[in-house]
Amino acid sequence: MIDVVVWWSAPLAVEERFLGLLDETEQGRYDAYRQELDKRRFLTGRVLAKSLAAERLGTTAAEIKFDSACDDCGKPHGRPRVPGADLMLSISHSGELIGVAATDGTPVGLDVETVKRRADASLIEYALSPAERDALKGLTDDERATAFFTYWTRKEAVMKATGKGLKIPLQSITFSPYNELAVLVESGDPVLDPASTRLTDLKAADGYRAAVAVLSTDTLSAIELPWSP
Ligand SMILES: CC(C)(COP(=O)(O)OP(=O)(O)OC[C@H]1O[C@@H](n2cnc3c(N)ncnc32)[C@H](O)[C@@H]1OP(=O)(O)O)[C@@H](O)C(=O)NCCC(=O)NCCS
Numbered sequence: 052m053i054d055v056v057v058w059w060s061a062p063l064a065v066e067e068r069f070l071g072l073l074d075e076t077e078q079g080r081y082d083a084y085r086q087e088l089d090k091r092r093f094l095t096g097r098v099l100a101k102s103l104a105a106e107r108l109g110t111t112a113a114e115i116k117f118d119s120a121c122d123d124c125g126k127p128h129g130r131p132r133v134p135g136a137d138l139m140l141s142i143s144h145s146g147e148l149i150g151v152a153a154t155d156g157t158p159v160g161l162d163v164e165t166v167k168r169r170a171d172a173s174l175i176e177y178a179l180s181p182a183e184r185d186a187l188k189g190l191t192d193d194e195r196a197t198a199f200f201t202y203w204t205r206k207e208a209v210m211k212a213t214g215k216g217l218k219i220p221l222q223s224i225t226f227s228p229y230n231e232l233a234v235l236v237e238s239g240d241p242v243l244d245p246a247s248t249r250l251t252d253l254k255a256a257d258g259y260r261a262a263v264a265v266l267s268t269d270t271l272s273a274i275e276l277p278w279s280p
Pocket of ligand 1: 092093096097121122123124128129130131141142143144145161162163207210211212213214215216217218
C-alpha cells in the first residue's frame with residue numbers, strides 16, 4: 052500500500068515568517084511573478100511543501116532546502132526534492148487553493164484545477180481521448196466543466212508523477228469514466244504504464260477538481276488534510 056498525504060491551504064498572507072523560508076533562488080522566482088495572487092500561490096506552495104517535508108523528516112521548515120532543478124533544462128522551476136531523503140513531493144495551485152502531496156519516495160503527482168473555467172470545444176478536443184469525449188456528450192455546461200476537469204486533473208497528476216509534465220500528449224491516455232473510480236485504462240506513451248500507475252480523485256474543495264497519482268503497482272491510499280500555519 053502506498054500512503055499519500057495531501058495538505059491543502061488557501062493563499063497565505065505575505066508575512067516575513069513565510070518569506071523568510073524562501074532561499075535566494077525561490078525569492079527570485081517569487082519576485083518575478085507580477086500578480087500579487089501568483090506571488091502568494093508560489094509562496095504558499097513552498098511554505099506548505101517545506102512544512103510537510105519537515106513534519107515527515109522530523110525537522111523544521113526552516114531547515115528544509117529544496118533542489119528544484121528542472122529534469123529537462125536544469126532551471127530551478129521543476130518539482131522540489133530534498134536531496135538524500137526518502138521523500139517525493141508534488142505541488143499544485145489553482146485559484147484560491149494550493150496543495151502538496153508527499154510519499155515515502157514513490158513518484159507522486161498532484162493536480163488541482165478550479166472548475167470556474169469553461170470547458171470549451173477546443174480545450175476538449177486538445178485534451179481528451181475519443182472515449183473521454185464521448186462520455187461528455189449530453190451534459191449541461193456545468194456538468195461538462197466538472198467532468199472535463201476531472202479528466203484534466205487525472206491527466207496532469209499522472210504526468211506530474213512521471214516528472215515529464217505536459218510533454219506526453221494528453222489525448223494519448225484514456226481514463227475510466229469521470230463518474231467512476233479513477234483508473235488509467237490506456238496509454239499510448241511507454242513512460243506511463245497502466246499496470247504501474249495508480250490514482251484517485253480527491254475532494255479538495257467546493258468548486259475544484261483534483262487528483263493524485265503514484266507510479267506503483269501497489270494500491271494507493273490518500274489522506275487529505277486542511278493546513279493552516
Ligand atoms: C508541470 C506542469 C504540468 C505544471 O502545470 P500547471 O497546471 O501549470 O501548474 P501546477 O500548479 O499544477 O503545478 C506547478 C508545480 O509543478 C511542479 N513541477 C514543475 N515542473 C514539473 C515537472 N516536470 N513534473 C512534475 N512537477 C513539476 C512545480 O513544483 C510547480 O510549482 P512551483 O513552481 O510553485 O514549485 C507544467 O508546467 C508542465 O507541463 N511542465 C513541463 C515541463 C516544461 O514545459 N518545462 C518548461 C521548459 S524546460
